[in-house]
Amino acid sequence: MSVLAQGQVGDPVLNSVVFGAFVVITLYLVYRVGSRGSSTADYYAAGGGLTGVQNGVALSGDFLSAASFLGVAGAIAIHGYDGFMYSIGYLVAWLVNLLLIAELVRNTGRFTMGDVLAFRMRQRPVRAAAATSTLVISLFYMLAQMAGAGAVVALLLDVHTKGGQALIISVVGLIMIFYVLVGGMKGTTLVQIIKAVVLLLCVVLMTVFLLGKFGFSLTALLDQAAANNTKGEKILDPGVQYGRTPITTLDFISLSVALILGAAGLPHVLMRFYTVPDARQARVSVVWTVGIMTVFYGATLIIGYGASALVGSERILSATGRENAAAPLLAFEIGGTVLMGIVAAVAFATILAVVAGLTITASASFAHDVYANILRKGKADPVSEVRVARLTALVIGILAIAGGIFANGQNVAFLVALAFAFAASANLSTLLYSLFWKRFNTNGTLWAMYSGLGSCLVLVFFSPVMSGAPTSIVSGVDFHLFPLSNPGIISIPISFVCGYLGTVLSREKADAAKAREMEVRALTGIGR
Amino acid sequence: MTEVAGRRAVSTPTPPTPPPPAAGGAARQSATFGGIDRPVGAAGGGGPDFDAIHRSPEFTALRSRFRRFVFALTALFLLWYLSYVLLAAYAHEFMSTRVVGSVSVGLLLGFGQFATTILITAVYARWARRRIDPDVARLHDMVGQESAAHEAVGHETAGGGR
Numbered sequence: 001m002s003v004l005a006q007g008q009v010g011d012p013v014l015n016s017v018v019f020g021a022f023v024v025i026t027l028y029l030v031y032r033v034g035s036r037g038s039s040t041a042d043y044y045a046a047g048g049g050l051t052g053v054q055n056g057v058a059l060s061g062d063f064l065s066a067a068s069f070l071g072v073a074g075a076i077a078i079h080g081y082d083g084f085m086y087s088i089g090y091l092v093a094w095l096v097n098l099l100l101i102a103e104l105v106r107n108t109g110r111f112t113m114g115d116v117l118a119f120r121m122r123q124r125p126v127r128a129a130a131a132t133s134t135l136v137i138s139l140f141y142m143l144a145q146m147a148g149a150g151a152v153v154a155l156l157l158d159v160h161t162k163g164g165q166a167l168i169i170s171v172v173g174l175i176m177i178f179y180v181l182v183g184g185m186k187g188t189t190l191v192q193i194i195k196a197v198v199l200l201l202c203v204v205l206m207t208v209f210l211l212g213k214f215g216f217s218l219t220a221l222l223d224q225a226a227a228n229n230t231k232g233e234k235i236l237d238p239g240v241q242y243g244r245t246p247i248t249t250l251d252f253i254s255l256s257v258a259l260i261l262g263a264a265g266l267p268h269v270l271m272r273f274y275t276v277p278d279a280r281q282a283r284v285s286v287v288w289t290v291g292i293m294t295v296f297y298g299a300t301l302i303i304g305y306g307a308s309a310l311v312g313s314e315r316i317l318s319a320t321g322r323e324n325a326a327a328p329l330l331a332f333e334i335g336g337t338v339l340m341g342i343v344a345a346v347a348f349a350t351i352l353a354v355v356a357g358l359t360i361t362a363s364a365s366f367a368h369d370v371y372a373n374i375l376r377k378g379k380a381d382p383v384s385e386v387r388v389a390r391l392t393a394l395v396i397g398i399l400a401i402a403g404g405i406f407a408n409g410q411n412v413a414f415l416v417a418l419a420f421a422f423a424a425s426a427n428l429s430t431l432l433y434s435l436f437w438k439r440f441n442t443n444g445t446l447w448a449m450y451s452g453l454g455s456c457l458v459l460v461f462f463s464p465v466m467s468g469a470p471t472s473i474v475s476g477v478d479f480h481l482f483p484l485s486n487p488g489i490i491s492i493p494i495s496f497v498c499g500y501l502g503t504v505l506s507r508e509k510a511d512a513a514k515a516r517e518m519e520v521r522a523l524t525g526i527g528r
Numbered sequence: 529m530t531e532v533a534g535r536r537a538v539s540t541p542t543p544p545t546p547p548p549p550a551a552g553g554a555a556r557q558s559a560t561f562g563g564i565d566r567p568v569g570a571a572g573g574g575g576p577d578f579d580a581i582h583r584s585p586e587f588t589a590l591r592s593r594f595r596r597f598v599f600a601l602t603a604l605f606l607l608w609y610l611s612y613v614l615l616a617a618y619a620h621e622f623m624s625t626r627v628v629g630s631v632s633v634g635l636l637l638g639f640g641q642f643a644t645t646i647l648i649t650a651v652y653a654r655w656a657r658r659r660i661d662p663d664v665a666r667l668h669d670m671v672g673q674e675s676a677a678h679e680a681v682g683h684e685t686a687g688g689g690r
Contacts, residue, residue, distance in 0.1 A: 081623075081634060085616060088641045092609050095648055099598040219629025226630070237624040238616040238634055249617045256613040260606075279664075283656060290649045294642055436595075517578035523591055524664045526671055527576050 011337040012158040018345040023175055026194060026349075030179050030187035040382045043184040043389060044111040044364045045274040052281035054193060056288025059272050061192030062357040063090075063263070063289070064199060064296060065141075066148045066324075066350045067416045072297070073330075074323030076304020078313055080225070080235025082242050083304055085252070087297035089259030094293060096264040096428075098286040103279035104435050104522040105270055112361075113270050113427065114369035117434055120514035121442040123378070127369040129449040133426040134267040134365040136453060137419050138358045139399070141266075144415035145358075146173070146404025148324070149351045155325055156344035166405045172352060173401035179356045180363070180393045185275060188356045195353040199346050200292060203299040209334055210306040221302070224309035235308065251484045255417055258488030262420030265427030268361040279525050306330055355400060363393035414465050417486055418456070425452030425491040429499050435522055440503050441510040447502025452495030459487035576671045586670070590663045597655060605648055612637055 041047050050058070068090060075083030109115030114130035146169060153159050153168045179191055214220040226233045234240050242252035263269060273282045307316060307330040319325035331343040367389035372380035380388075429448045433440040459482050460466065466473055468480035484490075503510075521527050581587050615623055616634060623634030 081616075081638075084635075084638055085613070088609075088612070088638055092605065092641055092645055095605050095645060096602070098649060098652060099602050217629070218631055222630040236630060236632055236635070237620060239620050242617070243620060253613055253617055256609075260609060280661060283653060287649055287653050290645060294646055298642060513579065516582040519591065520576075520578045520581045520587065523594060524581075524587075524667050526581065526668060527578070 011341065012156070014337050014341040015156045015344040018341040019348045022194075022198075022345050022349050023352075026191050027175070027178065029190055029194075030183035033190055034182040034184065034187045040111065040368070040385050040389075042186070043386045044271070044360075044368065046184070046186040046189055048275060048277050050189060050275045050281075052276055052284025053288055054189070055272060055276050055281070055285040057196050057292065058189045058192040058275075059269065059285055059289040060292040060296070061194075061196035061199075061353055062268055062272060063266075063293070064196065064350065065145060065354045065416065066152065066347055067144065069199065069203075069300070069350055070148075070152070070324040070327055070347055071416075073300050073304045073307060074316070074326040075241070076301060077225075077307035077311070077316055077326035077330075078229075078235075078323050079241040080229070080231070080305070080308070081238045082240050082252070084301055085238070085256065086259070087300055089256050090263070091290070091293045091297050093260040093263035094286060094290050096261065097269070098283070098290065100435070101264045101270070101431060102273050102282045102286045105431070106273045106276065106279050106282040107525040107528060108435070108518055108522045109270075109274060111271070111274055111368045112365050113267050113431070114365065114373070116270075117430055117445060118369075118373075119434070120511050120518050121434075121445050124374050126442055126445050127373050129446055131365045131369040131374075133422070133449055133453055134369075135362055137267055137422045137427075138362040138365075138396075139403075140415045140422065141268075141419040142355055142358045142362075142396075142400050143403045143407055144419070145351050145355050146400050147407035147415075149348075149404055150408035151324055152344075152347050152351065155319070155328060156340075156347065162408065165408055169404045169408065170401050172348070173355075173397055173404065176352050176356045176359065176400070177394060177397035179352070180359050180397070181390055185360060188353075188360050189275065191349075191353045191356060195346070195349045196292065198342075199350060200296060202342060202346050203296060203303060206306070206331065206334065206339075207299040207302045210302050210310075213334070214309075221305055221309055225305040226308075228310075228312040229308045230313050235305075247483045250489070251486055254484050254486040254489035257492065258417065258421040258424050258486055261424035261428050261488070261492060263423075265423030265431065266419070267365065267423075267427070268357045270427075271361045271364060272357075303327055303330060310334065359393050359396050359400065362396050363389045366392040414485060418460060418465075421486055421488040421491060422453060422456050424488055425456050425495040426450075427452075429492070429495040433499050433503075435518075437503075438512070438515045438519075439510050440499070441506060441508050443506035443508050444499045444501075444503030448495050448499030451498035452491055455491040455494045456487050459484075459490060463487065581667065581671065584667075584670075586663065586667055590660070590667070594660060597659075598652070601648055601652060605644065608644060609641065612641055 039047070068086070072083055072086050072090075075086060077083070105113075105116050108119055112130065113134060114127040117130050118126040149169050149172055150165045153165050157168065159165055159168060179187055183190065210221065214224065222236055226236055229235050231240055242248045273285070276282050276285060304326065307326040310333045311326065311329045316323065316326045316329060319329060328340055328343050328347070332340040335342075367385050371388045372378065372385045426449045429452060430445050433444065433448065462479065462481040463485055464472060464480050464483070465485050466480065467475075468478035472480075517527075615637065623632060623637070625633045627633055627636055
């Protein structure tokens with residue numbers, strides 16, 4: 001059976017020790033920097049006092065989830081070139097942030113995406129829509145991370161009983177809650193930064209080692225990778241995973257579109273732009289993120305093919321965690337138990353940090369958009385707003401733990417891609433219209449947002465993800481009507497079209513003065 | 529604390545009553561722009577006169593320059609990315625052509641995406657530093673010293689909040 005189950009690879013004790021050390025160090029640091037004050041700016045946005053470089057590294061930490069580390073490396077190891085396409089999508093996506101979103105969002109909002117969208121619209125309905133979308137996306141994304149945690153636990157700590165895994169998921173969740181409650185945005189940022197640096201060092205070292213082993217010849221590495229993969233030479237070319245039928249090819253295009261348009265609408269990414277003092281620092285953040293992403297995804301390509309070359313696709317697929325095991329197994333192959341322990345700890349830290357980032361975003365959206373602006377009509381005092389945010393973080397953390405235990409072992413990898421589709425459909429369209437189209441109004445915002453979210457949900461419900469395929473969540477019945485697993489290619493245009501129609505068909509006139517004010521603020525930052 | 533909520537105009541939204549920025553903006557900023565000192569549109573109260581800034585030739589020039597540049601770059605990278613995706617999806621033979629050793633056209637085009645992403649980032653960052661930042665700073669100066677002074681006070685009271 002599994003190599004790991006037989007205890008031949010990796011040392012669970014060592015893995016736990018390395019991970020434990022990471023947790024102890026970060027807990028201590030978070031406790032030291034944590035704001036015990038009750039200012040909303042401190043809790044949500046680290047007082048806006050981070051530098052662009054710090055925020056850029058933290059953005060990478062937020063963005064590089066377990067899916068993009070273990071998942072992409074695994075996909076390249078097994079499917080070859082098609083896995084590499086994920087890397088490219090995740091990277092190019094940052095250009096949308098750089099050119100159209102980061103600086104303008106920084107200048108027009110304060111804590112949440114709702115700040116930007118509601119700027120010149122009717123506050124309550126738009127904030128409610130923004131909060132709904134933020135919570136749905138965060139929850140889906142979080143569920144994917146937490147369910148992945150179960151698999152990582154099984155793989156790295158050699159815990160195979162459901163009860164044992166549930167216990168560890170709970171512990172991970174509690175640590176995450178502590179980061180968020182004690183550290184606020186500052187503490188969470190610190191965890192992201194540490195994690196990003198360790199992750200980057202780790203993949204760069206592995207890459208350099210791999211390249212050295214193959215005499216710095218890419219051809220040698222690729223040939224060896226093809227030789228040890230059951231699919232052979234084909235893994236060097238596109239089409240292994242997605243080229244089987246015209247439908248899978250279309251699915252691949254849909255996914256690619258969702259990937260590059262989604263990153264700019266992810267609420268936890270947007271929220272990070274508020275932690276820097278001005279638009280220039282927001283720009284610097286993205287520049288650094290692009291740099292880090294380039295190095296990271298370049299390294300992932302080598303690690304993925306390296307895993308195929310040195311470990312072999314058969315051994316990877318027979319290990320606990322299957323594809324996700326590629327990077328840890330490779331680490332063991334080249335650096336023994338110590339390196340595998342470090343990779344294990346990094347994988348854990350990744351889940352921890354990403355979930356913490358999502359939790360603080362979701363709690364900010366609830367406390368700031370729903371509680372302070374909808375329920376209290378903007379008259380909430382900051383002390384109680386932060387109290388609500390902390391309480392929400394606690395609730396969301398507990399939900400994440402419950403969801404992680406419930407979804408443990410389920411096929412939920414699609415949730416990340418889905419979160420991107422949601423973000424691209426509901427958030428990007430409304431943000432762009434809001435920032436660049438004067439006539440856009442409340443009605444259009446609501447249409448764009450809810451049609452994007454709704455069409456995504458409906459399409460996924462009737463897709464092979466839910467039923468009708470061997471990997472579906474529901475087995476036995478087949479009610480699938482829509483052939484694609486990723487709804488982006490349909491739902492993103494729907495959202496843009498609905499936003500347009502909702503605006504031109506409504507009699508409501510956009511608030512022209514506020515629209516002019518928003519244009520000035522967005523571009524210049526005057527008034528902030 | 530409370531001064532944070534008051535200081536930043538954007539985020540003090542009071543839905544039913546019209547003037548969100550006025551809540552904070554009026555209290556701290558009485559700067560006017562171009563000598564016009566009447567309440568601005570729905571914004572009411574004081575604060576920078578956004579209408580006047582919006583009308584000023586400096587701002588219109590800045591806005592069109594910004595939009596032309598970023599829209600053009602966006603169109604460029606989207607087109608390039610989409611052609612790459614379509615090639616990977618439908619032109620398998622072309623992508624599988626070996627160029628050097630086992631390195632294929634597909635792999636090189638993939639690296640090409642990396643390279644253009646870096647390039648566009650560098651080009652934009654440099655352009656914005658030279659063509660946007662100075663003009664933004666000039667607009668800030670035009671809005672007046674008074675609001676700048678208030679900003680500075682805001683800095684202190686917010687405890688480095690910006």
